[in-house]
Amino acid sequence: xxxxxxxxxxxxxxxxxxxxxxxxxxxxxxxxxxxxxxxxxxxxxxxxxxxxxxxxxxxxxxxxxxxxxxxxxxxxxxxxxxxxxxxxxxxxxx
Amino acid sequence: xxxxxxxxxxxxxxxxxxxxxxxxxxxxxxxxxxxxxxxxxxxxxxxxxxxxxxxxxxxxxxxxxxxxxxxxxxxxxxxxxxxxxxxxxxxxxxxxxxxxxxxxxxxxxxxxxxxxxxxxxxxxxxxxxxxxxxxxxxxxxxxxxxxxxxxxxxxxxxxxxxxxxxxxxxxxx
Numbered sequence: 001x002x003x004x005x006x007x008x009x010x011x012x013x014x015x016x017x018x019x020x021x022x023x024x025x026x027x028x029x030x031x032x033x034x035x036x037x038x039x040x041x042x043x044x045x046x047x048x049x050x051x052x053x054x055x056x057x058x059x060x061x062x063x064x065x066x067x068x069x070x071x072x073x074x075x076x077x078x079x080x081x082x083x084x085x086x087x088x089x090x091x092x093x094x
Numbered sequence: 095x096x097x098x099x100x101x102x103x104x105x106x107x108x109x110x111x112x113x114x115x116x117x118x119x120x121x122x123x124x125x126x127x128x129x130x131x132x133x134x135x136x137x138x139x140x141x142x143x144x145x146x147x148x149x150x151x152x153x154x155x156x157x158x159x160x161x162x163x164x165x166x167x168x169x170x171x172x173x174x175x176x177x178x179x180x181x182x183x184x185x186x187x188x189x190x191x192x193x194x195x196x197x198x199x200x201x202x203x204x205x206x207x208x209x210x211x212x213x214x215x216x217x218x219x220x221x222x223x224x225x226x227x228x229x230x231x232x233x234x235x236x237x238x239x240x241x242x243x244x245x246x247x248x249x250x251x252x253x254x255x256x257x258x259x260x261x262x263x264x265x266x267x
Contacts, residue, residue: 001212008165009150010219013212061223061230062164084165 002075006059007066007082020056022047023067052078105252108194113255115264117202122251123195123243129170131160134183141182142173150218151207153235154243161234161245163223169193169232169245193232194251198242202263206242207233209261227257 002014028034028042047053053072057080058065069078108122131138139147139160147160147168154161158172169189179185198206207215210227222234231254232245246254258264 006219006221009221009224010217011214012219013225015212016225061225062221063167064165082165 003077004057004059004068005077005080006062006064007080007085008064009059009062012059012061016059016061018058018060020058020065023054023056056083103252103256106255108251111255113258113264115200115202115261118198118200118206118263120196120198120258120264122255123197126190126195127172127174128188128190128193128195128245129173129175129177130163130167130187130189131170131175132167132185132187135160135162135166135168137182138168138170138180138184142170142175144170144173148222148234149220150213150222150224151215151234152218152222153237153239155237161222161232162220163232164221169222192248193245194248194254196244196246196251196254196258197236198244199240201240203240203242205263206261209263227254229254 003011004014004017005011025042028038049072051071051073052069054067054069056065057068064082065084066080066082068080070076071078106122108124111122113120135147139145142158144158144160147162148154149162152161154171160173161169161171163169170186175186177186177188204215207213211224211233213224222232223230224233225231226233226244226246229246229250234243235241236243244254
């Protein structure tokens with residue numbers, strides 16, 4: 001069992017969490033000005049790094065959405081930041 | 095003709111439903127007033143004289159108490175308050191019919207928690223919403239640390255009851 005740190009609840013089993021995608025993958029703004037390539041990249045392109053990863057996760061039992069820095073090789077978690085408290089990778093909750 | 099009803103066991107009569115094992119006994123608690131409160135929880139707690147809310151495996155006492163479910167949400171039990179938005183900064187939703195409540199009691203509580211959850215019983219955290227045998231439930235102690243209360247979605251209550259029946263702790267099989 002792997003433990004993930006919910007910024008509110010503390011360490012919980014990974015089975016209580018849901019992956020929310022790469023941090024910083026912003027929805028393209030502009031409606032008709034958004035190209036199909038930009039939209040496809042937003043929907044489908046993933047960083048899939050080997051090593052340090054920066055991701056959005058949701059703790060399903062309490063609903064907390066947060067950013068987590070972890071390593072995809074040894075699965076160690078470096079830090080978790082609550083988006084509600086401005087923990088987005090650009091310093092903003094979004 | 096396809097008959098799906100045979101795949102599921104009928105819902106027990108919750109008023110009389112009981113399970114008993116060597117170290118633990120289980121019953122359903124009915125008629126408990128339950129409300130979700132979202133927003134400014136400190137003002138809600140202060141306004142109703144509730145003191146601190148209860149986290150995972152925390153100890154609630156009496157008939158009026160609050161259990162923390164998330165950063166900005168709690169479950170208020172036994173507290174008469176109108177549904178809807180309150181000017182003090184919180185919203186209230188009645189969920190008495192949405193959540194079924196079970197109460198387990200006995201020396202085997204820690205064994206039950208070990209089977210049903212992955213929670214660290216010595217460091218459970220401030221939030222009582224956790225995964226209990228695969229179901230998101232609200233789990234805390236009531237009156238003493240040998241009485242565990244579990245609130246789960248009503249639609250999953252029969253599954254949970256069947257899971258309890260299958261446990262060596264509670265099963266006569």
